[in-house]
Amino acid sequence: MQPPSAADPSLTTDVLIIGGGAAGLSLALRIADQAKVTILSKSSLKQGSTYYAQGGIAAVIDAHDSLSSHVEDTLIAGAGLCHPDIVEYTVSRGKECIDWLIKQGVGFSRDNETAAHDAGEHYHLTKEGGHSHRRVIHAADATGKAVFGCLAARVLQHPNIKFAINSVAIDLLTGKKLGLDHNNCLGAYVLNEETGKVATFSARFTVLATGGASKAYLYTSNPDGASGDGVAMAWRAGCRIANMEFNQFHPTCLYHPQDRNFLITEALRGEGALLRLPNGFRFMPGYHKSAELAPRDIVARAIDAEMKKTGCDCVYLDITHKSREFILEHFPNIYARCLSLGIDICTQLIPVVPAAHYSCGGVMVDINGQSDLENLYAIGETSFTGLHGANRMASNSLLECFVFAFSAAEHIAKKLDHTSGFDQIPPWDDSMVTNSDEDVVIAHNWDEIRRFMWDYVGIVRSDKRLQRAKRRIELLKKEIHEYYSNYKVTTPLLELRNLAVVAELIISSAISRKESRGLHYSLDYPDLSDTVADTILVPPNFTIPE
Numbered sequence: 001m002q003p004p005s006a007a008d009p010s011l012t013t014d015v016l017i018i019g020g021g022a023a024g025l026s027l028a029l030r031i032a033d034q035a036k037v038t039i040l041s042k043s044s045l046k047q048g049s050t051y052y053a054q055g056g057i058a059a060v061i062d063a064h065d066s067l068s069s070h071v072e073d074t075l076i077a078g079a080g081l082c083h084p085d086i087v088e089y090t091v092s093r094g095k096e097c098i099d100w101l102i103k104q105g106v107g108f109s110r111d112n113e114t115a116a117h118d119a120g121e122h123y124h125l126t127k128e129g130g131h132s133h134r135r136v137i138h139a140a141d142a143t144g145k146a147v148f149g150c151l152a153a154r155v156l157q158h159p160n161i162k163f164a165i166n167s168v169a170i171d172l173l174t175g176k177k178l179g180l181d182h183n184n185c186l187g188a189y190v191l192n193e194e195t196g197k198v199a200t201f202s203a204r205f206t207v208l209a210t211g212g213a214s215k216a217y218l219y220t221s222n223p224d225g226a227s228g229d230g231v232a233m234a235w236r237a238g239c240r241i242a243n244m245e246f247n248q249f250h251p252t253c254l255y256h257p258q259d260r261n262f263l264i265t266e267a268l269r270g271e272g273a274l275l276r277l278p279n280g281f282r283f284m285p286g287y288h289k290s291a292e293l294a295p296r297d298i299v300a301r302a303i304d305a306e307m308k309k310t311g312c313d314c315v316y317l318d319i320t321h322k323s324r325e326f327i328l329e330h331f332p333n334i335y336a337r338c339l340s341l342g343i344d345i346c347t348q349l350i351p352v353v354p355a356a357h358y359s360c361g362g363v364m365v366d367i368n369g370q371s372d373l374e375n376l377y378a379i380g381e382t383s384f385t386g387l388h389g390a391n392r393m394a395s396n397s398l399l400e401c402f403v404f405a406f407s408a409a410e411h412i413a414k415k416l417d418h419t420s421g422f423d424q425i426p427p428w429d430d431s432m433v434t435n436s437d438e439d440v441v442i443a444h445n446w447d448e449i450r451r452f453m454w455d456y457v458g459i460v461r462s463d464k465r466l467q468r469a470k471r472r473i474e475l476l477k478k479e480i481h482e483y484y485s486n487y488k489v490t491t492p493l494l495e496l497r498n499l500a501v502v503a504e505l506i507i508s509s510a511i512s513r514k515e516s517r518g519l520h521y522s523l524d525y526p527d528l529s530d531t532v533a534d535t536i537l538v539p540p541n542f543t544i545p546e
């Protein structure tokens with residue numbers, strides 16, 4: 001370590017938010033009138049999942065709906081593991097969040113036939129899987145884009161907010177690491193992707209809003225940045241991580257070398273599309289009486305089982321029996337996207353695979369988004385609040401981003417006057433490392449982790465497969481650590497290092513759950529256990545919060 005020096009004042013802030021998706025942008029806007037805020041984002045502005053969210057945001061808006069109904073639906077989806085107090089809290093703040101988004105200027109789709117908003121504005125509400133009422137407010141089929149565009153524009157106009165793109169947080173700065181008496185979070189080391197230099201960001205409050213970890217799997221609907229950085233940084237800083245075994249898989253993601261992140265909506269099956277093996281055989285009737293319309297996790301498991309049994313790379317969705325007019329009217333986006341890849345869905349089958357879609361587990365936080373480490377918060381997909389339990393209900397995830405951005409902002413505001421920062425932080429020391437001349441190692445290890453996670457820790461698990469994955473990740477972690485210690489950091493290396501931590505946490509969590517519940521399905525323990533408990537992983541450097 002180099003000797004401490006006063007931190008660069010331009011990098012000193014009140015609130016450092018790592019991540020510029022729905023959660024990070026909302027928190028910034030909620031606190032910026034009272035505090036100076038810096039938001040960090042990897043590469044471009046559109047790196048997070050928020051931009052790609054299609055369906056919408058769940059909230060009780062319709063006069064015929066009720067908070068108790070939304071609570072009940074969420075508890076049912078969560079298969080016994082939701083924290084009822086958190087579910088009630090989240091659901092109760094839904095309408096307030098939507099009103100705020102409307103005030104910010106988000107253009108939700110309107111519907112004069114559906115009386116939805118008490119201000120006299122009528123918004124169209126859709127009904128998604130698990131919801132017993134119409135309660136999903138949306139902006140056509142591109143809600144994330146509308147929300148992101150509006151909030152990002154507001155953030156860029158705010159005089160108290162700095163938005164630093166191409167900035168990748170490497171690790172959190174803690175009192176313990178700096179040898180101080182008090183262990184709290186003091187900011188982060190951050191890589192500037194353009195210059196390759198590492199800067200020290202000192203902050204009174206630090207917020208992880210880094211999104212999910214679905215990039216740990218070979219196939220995912222998430223954009224490239226979803227490498228679980230927040231979870232890995234929090235774990236290394238001594239925070240507990242919970243329920244990482246519950247990763248939601250979407251059954252049908254396009255399988256194409258040029259486009260691996262495109263979801264094929266369930267509505268296609270809703271309108272009659274059939275699932276077929278490469279030889280044309282329709283397999284879903286053998287798995288469930290509702291065949292292609294079985295619940296999402298059952299369809300994903302059936303596809304996975306067929307792919308493992310037959311060794312095929314993908315299965316196919318077939319909507320060719322519908323007329324071209326019907327397809328163009330109902331699925332113009334899917335039609336256009338597939339056609340751009342040379343697939344005319346009116347005459348050809350669509351290659352699909354299940355894909356990792358959403359991480360239910362994450363950094364353990366309380367109702368304020370506060371983690372185990374003082375002045376460190378986690379909000380959005382990177383956090384574990386207790387809302388989702390063993391399975392996330394559709395459109396509750398964006399809701400959680402807003403509700404916990406609100407509560408974290410309120411908590412930080414109360415502490416602003418009596419929380420000081422620390423600016424005598426040693427700069428990043430890279431005097432002993434060199435530029436890597438073997439980047440192939442990074443690419444190879446990335447690939448290896450994501451492939452064995454898919455094969456051994458995916459939709460269907462067994463003790464044997466999980467133990468195999470555990471042996472592999474232990475070896476890889478050593479190799480990656482050696483590499484990290486000897487070479488200058490780059491984004492792929494940092495993501496690989498984080499991915500390895502996240503993979504290990506998912507494997508450990510899956511090994512410790514001796515039952516099948518929600519999204520975790522084990523061939524060795526196919527039944528529900530009588531013991532209902534979260535999987536809480538405690539890092540070796542954990543200290544009980546004061």
Ligand SMILES: Cc1cc2nc3c(=O)[nH]c(=O)nc-3n(C[C@H](O)[C@H](O)[C@H](O)COP(=O)(O)OP(=O)(O)OC[C@H]3O[C@@H](n4cnc5c(N)ncnc54)[C@H](O)[C@@H]3O)c2cc1C
Nearest residue numbers: 019020021023042048049050055056169211380381395398
């Ligand atoms: C295709 C798709 C469709 C979806 N549809 C819906 C839907 O209809 N309704 C719904 O409720 N949910 C939906 N979801 C889930 C929902 O979009 C996400 O859970 C939510 O957007 C997560 O928001 P977030 O703010 O937590 O993180 P994200 O939006 O993922 O943002 C993460 C941010 O963190 C930054 N970041 C990450 N690591 C670092 C680092 N080390 N340093 C600096 N910055 C970092 C990224 O650059 C990014 O800015 C969908 C997800 C996908 C992928």
